[in-house]
Amino acid sequence: xxLFANNIAFLFGVLGAGLGLGAMVxxxxxxxxxxxxxxxxxxxxYAEFRATFGGVFFFLHLAFLIAASVGQGVVxxxxxxxxxxxxxxxxxxxxxxxxxxxxxxRHNFVSIGxxxxxxxxxxxxxxxxxxxxxx
Numbered sequence: 001x002x003l004f005a006n007n008i009a010f011l012f013g014v015l016g017a018g019l020g021l022g023a024m025v026x027x028x029x030x031x032x033x034x035x036x037x038x039x040x041x042x043x044x045x046y047a048e049f050r051a052t053f054g055g056v057f058f059f060l061h062l063a064f065l066i067a068a069s070v071g072q073g074v075v076x077x078x079x080x081x082x083x084x085x086x087x088x089x090x091x092x093x094x095x096x097x098x099x100x101x102x103x104x105x106r107h108n109f110v111s112i113g114x115x116x117x118x119x120x121x122x123x124x125x126x127x128x129x130x131x132x133x134x135x
Contacts (some may be wrong), residue, residue: 019033021058078126092112
């Protein structure tokens, strides 16, 4: 179970790092992906896409991948990412409940599914550890 859990989480770590790297390289792509745009009158908006959707995403997932690769801290790193992805889903669900029917779009429902799946994938190593703690 532990190997399966770690492999699934590792796969999602690669996907998350890939999303972050893509956002750092192409902030316009990231903007399109998240349905936002930088204000042309404020060019630092692209730096914000590179920093938050790119750098934070890439380096958090990279830290998990390193922890998983060396076998140290993988459970803690997985817990952090599980809570992060789960928090994104909770925020989006709150938006569906509080921001009116105009936000009840296919994009938001698909995004909730992706966020909950990623949260569950990163929770697998944590649950595996809890079920089978080291002796």
